[in-house]
Amino acid sequence: MRIEHIKLTPVAIPDKPLLNCKGVHQPYALRTVIEVFCDDGTVGVGESYGSIKALQGLRDAVPALVGLDPFHLHDLKARVLKALPNGGGINAKTAVADHKVTDVVYSAFEVPCLDIQGKAVGRPVVDLLGGKVRERVPFSAYLFFKFAGHINEAPDDWGEVKSPDAMVAEAKRFVAEYGFQSLKLKGGVLEPDLEIETMLKLRETFPNHPLRIDPNGGWTVATAISIAKKLEGILEYLEDPVLGMEAMAEVAAATSLPLATNMIVLEFDQIAEAVRKNAVQIVLSDHHYWGGMRASTHLAKLCEAFGLGLSMHSNSHLGITLAAMTHVAAATPNLSYACDTHYPWTGVDIIEGEPFRFENGTLAVSEKPGLGVAIDQDKLATFAALYDVAGISERNDTAYMQQFIPGYERRVPRW
Amino acid sequence: MRIEHIKLTPVAIPDKPLLNCKGVHQPYALRTVIEVFCDDGTVGVGESYGSIKALQGLRDAVPALVGLDPFHLHDLKARVLKALPNGGGINAKTAVADHKVTDVVYSAFEVPCLDIQGKAVGRPVVDLLGGKVRERVPFSAYLFFKFAGHINEAPDDWGEVKSPDAMVAEAKRFVAEYGFQSLKLKGGVLEPDLEIETMLKLRETFPNHPLRIDPNGGWTVATAISIAKKLEGILEYLEDPVLGMEAMAEVAAATSLPLATNMIVLEFDQIAEAVRKNAVQIVLSDHHYWGGMRASTHLAKLCEAFGLGLSMHSNSHLGITLAAMTHVAAATPNLSYACDTHYPWTGVDIIEGEPFRFENGTLAVSEKPGLGVAIDQDKLATFAALYDVAGISERNDTAYMQQFIPGYERRVPRW
Numbered sequence: 001m002r003i004e005h006i007k008l009t010p011v012a013i014p015d016k017p018l019l020n021c022k023g024v025h026q027p028y029a030l031r032t033v034i035e036v037f038c039d040d041g042t043v044g045v046g047e048s049y050g051s052i053k054a055l056q057g058l059r060d061a062v063p064a065l066v067g068l069d070p071f072h073l074h075d076l077k078a079r080v081l082k083a084l085p086n087g088g089g090i091n092a093k094t095a096v097a098d099h100k101v102t103d104v105v106y107s108a109f110e111v112p113c114l115d116i117q118g119k120a121v122g123r124p125v126v127d128l129l130g131g132k133v134r135e136r137v138p139f140s141a142y143l144f145f146k147f148a149g150h151i152n153e154a155p156d157d158w159g160e161v162k163s164p165d166a167m168v169a170e171a172k173r174f175v176a177e178y179g180f181q182s183l184k185l186k187g188g189v190l191e192p193d194l195e196i197e198t199m200l201k202l203r204e205t206f207p208n209h210p211l212r213i214d215p216n217g218g219w220t221v222a223t224a225i226s227i228a229k230k231l232e233g234i235l236e237y238l239e240d241p242v243l244g245m246e247a248m249a250e251v252a253a254a255t256s257l258p259l260a261t262n263m264i265v266l267e268f269d270q271i272a273e274a275v276r277k278n279a280v281q282i283v284l285s286d287h288h289y290w291g292g293m294r295a296s297t298h299l300a301k302l303c304e305a306f307g308l309g310l311s312m313h314s315n316s317h318l319g320i321t322l323a324a325m326t327h328v329a330a331a332t333p334n335l336s337y338a339c340d341t342h343y344p345w346t347g348v349d350i351i352e353g354e355p356f357r358f359e360n361g362t363l364a365v366s367e368k369p370g371l372g373v374a375i376d377q378d379k380l381a382t383f384a385a386l387y388d389v390a391g392i393s394e395r396n397d398t399a400y401m402q403q404f405i406p407g408y409e410r411r412v413p414r415w
Numbered sequence: 416m417r418i419e420h421i422k423l424t425p426v427a428i429p430d431k432p433l434l435n436c437k438g439v440h441q442p443y444a445l446r447t448v449i450e451v452f453c454d455d456g457t458v459g460v461g462e463s464y465g466s467i468k469a470l471q472g473l474r475d476a477v478p479a480l481v482g483l484d485p486f487h488l489h490d491l492k493a494r495v496l497k498a499l500p501n502g503g504g505i506n507a508k509t510a511v512a513d514h515k516v517t518d519v520v521y522s523a524f525e526v527p528c529l530d531i532q533g534k535a536v537g538r539p540v541v542d543l544l545g546g547k548v549r550e551r552v553p554f555s556a557y558l559f560f561k562f563a564g565h566i567n568e569a570p571d572d573w574g575e576v577k578s579p580d581a582m583v584a585e586a587k588r589f590v591a592e593y594g595f596q597s598l599k600l601k602g603g604v605l606e607p608d609l610e611i612e613t614m615l616k617l618r619e620t621f622p623n624h625p626l627r628i629d630p631n632g633g634w635t636v637a638t639a640i641s642i643a644k645k646l647e648g649i650l651e652y653l654e655d656p657v658l659g660m661e662a663m664a665e666v667a668a669a670t671s672l673p674l675a676t677n678m679i680v681l682e683f684d685q686i687a688e689a690v691r692k693n694a695v696q697i698v699l700s701d702h703h704y705w706g707g708m709r710a711s712t713h714l715a716k717l718c719e720a721f722g723l724g725l726s727m728h729s730n731s732h733l734g735i736t737l738a739a740m741t742h743v744a745a746a747t748p749n750l751s752y753a754c755d756t757h758y759p760w761t762g763v764d765i766i767e768g769e770p771f772r773f774e775n776g777t778l779a780v781s782e783k784p785g786l787g788v789a790i791d792q793d794k795l796a797t798f799a800a801l802y803d804v805a806g807i808s809e810r811n812d813t814a815y816m817q818q819f820i821p822g823y824e825r826r827v828p829r830w
Contacts (some may be wrong), residue, residue, distance in 0.1 A: 272722065275690070298713050298717070299716075305683035
């Protein structure tokens with residue numbers, strides 16, 4: 001069984017004007033949908049970043065993958081490394097920020113290869129990762145402060161969320177519609193006292209829901225320590241309060257709250273320093289940049305060995321990514337936190353049939369061979385066409401924010 | 416596909432009177448051969464320790480594994496843990512010394528499960544681990560000082576090896592017959608000056624063969640530091656010169672030689688301390704006690720992340736183990752040293768056809784589905800019968816040494 005050809009389709013999917021410490025989500029989030037066709041007719045699907053940098057990496061790798069045996073993942077890695085001789089460096093300026101492009105590209109093709117393997121074996125991908133340790137995978141509500149609507153558009157049906165009370169209302173709707181049992185707030189947006197108030201009100205409203213806040217490094221060390229003190233006993237973890245290994249270590253030393261990260265530990269090479277400095281207590285996995293689904297299982301074992309907690313990160317994504325996340329999570333014994341997901345915010349998909357539906361905030365892992373999702377070509381064409389007219393090739397939350405707030409400056413830390 | 420029944424066959428295989436710092440190998444080494452039969456007729460094979468403690472663990476687990484889906488390795492782990500409620504502790508007194516019995520038992524059944532998976536997929540096991548990174552796996556000559564023959568027996572065809580010059584002759588024969596490109600000496604046997612002389616003579620005779628010595632913790636810290644100083648530039652690594660994490664760290668701090676271990680880092684839980692103390696620079700993997708072939712791939716990634724070298728440990732073994740080692744090694748990019756193996760010393764096997772033959776000290780990984788080895792039932796019956804008459808159920812090198820040297824005492828460190 002060999003790879004005969006590969007089709008990459010960049011898509012734009014409608015997104016909401018969600019706020020973070022660097023700006024606001026643009027009207028469209030970008031993804032690349034990957035279809036890998038084998039000589040025996042098997043097709044594997046995958047989904048990765050849609051930024052032009054990632055897309056270019058994927059495109060550069062494709063010719064090298066023709067003829068690859070989809071079981072030969074080490075060969076896949078070798079081919080990707082060879083096809084992207086300059087891709088191994090750290091790239092800090094794009095949507096694939098701080099991730100090794102080669103890991104991203106490898107992972108983008110590893111997922112369809114595992115989909116193909118599963119189909120060849122007649123087994124769900126979770127069985128290629130050791131089988132299920134849980135029947136259903138819990139996800140977390142991903143709460144965002146937001147503008148009412150996009151520039152020149154009517155308010156969306158979530159409306160404006162820019163106060164603690166509005167956020168409690170947003171959380172109530174998430175819990176009512178999806179049943180999420182954990183709540184994560186994208187912080188670093190309002191001034192710290194208001195975000196503390198928000199968390200306290202969420203705790204009051206949802207006394208039994210684990211809570212997290214993630215300001216994406218938007219706070220100074222002093223601000224972070226002050227906030228952490230006030231939220232001890234309230235949060236299950238505090239994610240990336242500050243930027244940088246040293247700063248994280250300083251905050252970690254000053255609070256009993258465990259610190260989580262997807263900003264200072266993004267690669268296996270960064271773990272040793274984080275452990276040595278005790279800068280991080282929980283690592284967020286993400287098969288898109290940690291080097292694939294199998295690498296995610298390595299990461300899990302490593303975290304277990306070093307007494308680190310493990311959670312799962314998300315970017316805006318479609319159902320192929322959600323399926324892959326669910327397979328990984330279902331096969332990871334020590335994934336002890338609900339996974340992040342942006343899925344409810346986009347609300348569209350390119351997979352056949354209905355989009356995924358969360359029940360009690362959880363998804364069952366598919367029993368079908370492979371990932372268990374197939375592409376609806378009409379839907380894919382719709383969002384590919386949207387990509388062509390969307391006029392964006394890189395995520396830029398700051399530039400879009402400047403359309404709302406002239407003179408807005410990107411400042412991290414902001415508070 | 417479900418497991419229908421499992422057959423465990425303890426075997427005794429003829430061994431040579433090989434010396435180490437605790438005594439001498441008995442006339443027989445013990446192994447357990449495992450056959451796992453599925454309801455669709457697929458049979459998976461495995462091989463593990465033969466000590467009564469390990470055998471009892473295997474026997475206790477068997478009833479719990481009937482009905483298991485051989486793809487569900489996490490379920491296998493859960494069943495083993497449940498079947499051996501007291502097996503999770505450290506057991507320091509048997510041949511499964513210092514290893515968690517549950518990891519040993521899990522691994523013993525994981526291998527046949529992977530053999531079954533490979534057969535179900537029509538793929539060699541290496542493909543279930545990401546595929547080959549090398550066509551051939553290099554092994555190391557395992558040099559032992561030895562008595563001429565067993566008690567009351569004529570000398571074997573290797574004769575007595577108890578001096579530097581005799582060891583050079585042994586090494587020459589190993590290199591001539593098997594083509595090994597690396598040489599490992601089991602040390603801690605002769606007095607230190609003689610072992611240093613041995614290594615220097617080996618270096619003189621084989622200027623381009625990487626050399627190692629492993630006294631199994633048989634030296635004091637002072638002795639180890641003194642020896643290390645004299646062998647800097649001669650050895651590729653020094654294995655377990657001393658016992659214990661602190662002692663290893665002390666030696667490591669005093670020498671430029673990298674220290675390897677299969678005695679102080681045997682479990683994932685022990686790695687963090689070893690890293691913190693910089694006690695070890697190279698970890699020896701061994702799927703039998705690290706928790707399986709997949710866990711060995713986790714260990715490899717962990718070693719890479721922490722800048723640790725990776726080599727592979729061996730006990731006396733048969734061809735099923737050798738096949739499994741070869742599949743793991745072929746799929747492990749950063750296994751940068753030749754693997755240990757005792758295989759040439761026993762010289763018999765229970766697999767169909769000829770025993771494995773090393774070429775240039777290497778083995779090709781099988782392309783056949785599964786592990787690529789099948790059991791010859793006649794040969795298995797032969798060595799099972801030998802087990803029944805051998806009269807030993809635990810390895811005890813010290814007791815056997817006392818038959819050669821009355822009053823011999825087990826002392827670690829000895830020198």
